[in-house]
Structures are given as C-alpha cells and as structure tokens.
Amino acid sequence: MRALVLGHGYSAGFLTPMLRAEGWEVLGTTRAAPGRVRDAGAEPLLWDRDAARIADEIGRADAILVSAGPEQGRDPTLAAFAPAFARARPAWLGYLSTTGVYGDHRGGWVDEDTPLTPSTRRGHERVQAEADWQALARAHGLPLHIFRLAGIYGPGRGPFAKVRDGSARRIVKPGQVFSRIHVQDIARALMASIQAPCPGAVYNLCDDDPAPPEEVIAHAAALLGRPLPPAEDYATAELTPMARSFYAESKRVSNRRMRQELGVDLLFPDYRSGLAALLAAETA
Numbered sequence: 088m089r090a091l092v093l094g095h096g097y098s099a100g101f102l103t104p105m106l107r108a109e110g111w112e113v114l115g116t117t118r119a120a121p122g123r124v125r126d127a128g129a130e131p132l133l134w135d136r137d138a139a140r141i142a143d144e145i146g147r148a149d150a151i152l153v154s155a156g157p158e159q160g161r162d163p164t165l166a167a168f169a170p171a172f173a174r175a176r177p178a179w180l181g182y183l184s185t186t187g188v189y190g191d192h193r194g195g196w197v198d199e200d201t202p203l204t205p206s207t208r209r210g211h212e213r214v215q216a217e218a219d220w221q222a223l224a225r226a227h228g229l230p231l232h233i234f235r236l237a238g239i240y241g242p243g244r245g246p247f248a249k250v251r252d253g254s255a256r257r258i259v260k261p262g263q264v265f266s267r268i269h270v271q272d273i274a275r276a277l278m279a280s281i282q283a284p285c286p287g288a289v290y291n292l293c294d295d296d297p298a299p300p301e302e303v304i305a306h307a308a309a310l311l312g313r314p315l316p317p318a319e320d321y322a323t324a325e326l327t328p329m330a331r332s333f334y335a336e337s338k339r340v341s342n343r344r345m346r347q348e349l350g351v352d353l354l355f356p357d358y359r360s361g362l363a364a365l366l367a368a369e370t371a
Contacts, residue, residue: 094155241270296357
C-alpha cells in the first residue's frame with residue numbers, strides 16, 4: 088500500500104511511523120526540509136522541484152493526506168495538482184482543516200453539524216478550502232474525509248520551554264476556552280479513518296476537555312515546580328495582532344463523532360494527561 092502526504096509537517100511526522108508499521112510505503116512533500124521527512128520514515132519529495140513526480144504519485148497512491156494549508160487565499164495543492172486529482176482513484180483522501188471554521192460561540196459547544204461562521208481571515212480561508220475540496224470530490228468521485236483539528240500540542244510543542252525560560256504568559260479573558268489535541272491522538276484518528284474509510288465524513292479532532300488557556304500554563308508551571316506566571320488581563324495585555332486573533336473565538340468542540348464512528352479511545356483525553364506524558368518523556 089502506498090500513502091502520499093502533501094505537506095508532510097508535524098502531524099504527518101507521527102502518522103508516518105504508524106503507516107510504516109502496517110507495511111505502508113509513505114512519501115511526503117516538503118518545500119525545504121527533506122531531512123525531517125526522511126527522519127519520520129517517508130521518502131521526501133520537494134514541492135517545487137518534483138512537481139511532475141508528485142502528480143504521478145497522486146495517481147498511484149492508495150491513501151492521500153492533504154496537510155498543507157491555504158496560502159495567500161488559495162489552496163496550494165488544488166492550485167498545483169487539481170488535474171492530477173481529477174484522474175486519481177485513491178481508496179482514501181483526507182484534508183486537514185481547523186476548528187476555526189466554526190468561529191466564535193462564546194464558550195458554547197459546537198459539533199460537525201454546526202454552521203460555519205468563521206470570524207478570522209484564516210477561518211474564512213479554511214471554509215473556502217473545505218468547499219473547494221468537497222466540490223472536487225463530488226465532481227470526480229473522490230473519497231474525501233475532512234478533519235477539523237483543534238489546537239495541536241505534543242513533543243516540542245508544549246508550554247514547558249516558555250515556562251522554564253520565563254516567557255510564558257497567563258493571559259486571562261473571562262469565559263475564554265479552547266479545545267486542543269495531542270498530536271499522537273491526531274495520528275491515531277487518521278489511521279483509524281484510513282483503515283475504515285467513510286467518504287464524505289467530517290470529523291472534529293480534539294480531546295474531551297476544553298479549558299481556559301491560562302489553566303494550561305498554570306498546570307505546566309505546577310508540574311515543573313516553577314512560580315505561577317502572573318495573570319494578565321486580555322483587555323490591556325500587549326499582544327501582536329496574530330496572538331490577539333487567537334482569543335477572538337471561544338468554543339467547546341465536541342469529539343463525539345470521532346469517538347463513536349472512528350472508535351478512537353484517546354491516549355490523552357485532557358491536557359493534564361498530555362502534559363504529564365510530555366514531561367515524563369523529557370525526563371526519561
């Protein structure tokens with residue numbers, strides 16, 4: 088079996104070893120980090136140099152994961168390879184989106200049937216990308232699955248480094264909650280879908296415990312035995328426009344469909360178990 092990852096980044100780096108363990112051959116595209124792709128166990132393809140090979144592999148792959156996000160308002164994979172996808176016949180096609188497509192719900196719950204009302208530019212671009220992939224899938228009978236990812240954390244992407252160096256900030260905005268997911272659980276959910284395709288399905292990938300971001304920082308500090316970073320009021324905190332945009336939306340994301348239809352039993356159902364595992368791995 089042959090898998091192709093278009094945009095072989097952080098999440099794909101955890102999926103690839105799982106595929107290889109099941110006997111899959113994996114290829115992954117990158118713009119400038121072939122060593123990272125190779126270290127994960129995939130054959131690297133350079134996005135600009137290997138365009139003809141990539142188009143050929145789209146036609147050969149049994150499973151294709153599209154991980155590259157929109158660039159300058161358009162989907163780079165569709166812009167470069169839509170004709171190749173029109174001819175392709177994979178058994179499984181996955182697109183990684185974001186829970187940002189739901190917009191702000193003032194801390195309320197959302198699921199896959201919630202109307203898409205993004206409030207940020209990134210969210211609007213993702214809504215358009217999802218629609219474009221769905222249109223391509225309908226036109227050519229492609230077995231598309233959309234995965235809306237919450238905030239990703241995992242090895243190398245936890246709060247510990249900032250807590251240790253004193254740069255962690257505990258920004259407090261009343262009522263603010265985020266959903267998140269450990270990268271290993273993303274990989275496990277994708278693997279479950281590849282093994283049991285359900286064309287047309289949309290899944291939220293997140294853990295069971297939406298929580299205020301300042302709680303996560305406080306828990307990380309406690310695990311490290313470090314002082315609690317001082318609370319900063321969101322209204323007066325000095326934040327970059329990008330950082331401030333992450334606080335523009337507050338919602339609790341349901342993972343019921345992921346658990347029921349994919350049968351995913353989360354390794355890390357909340358940030359407390361996930362952070363404990365990260366710290367244990369660091370100190371092992």
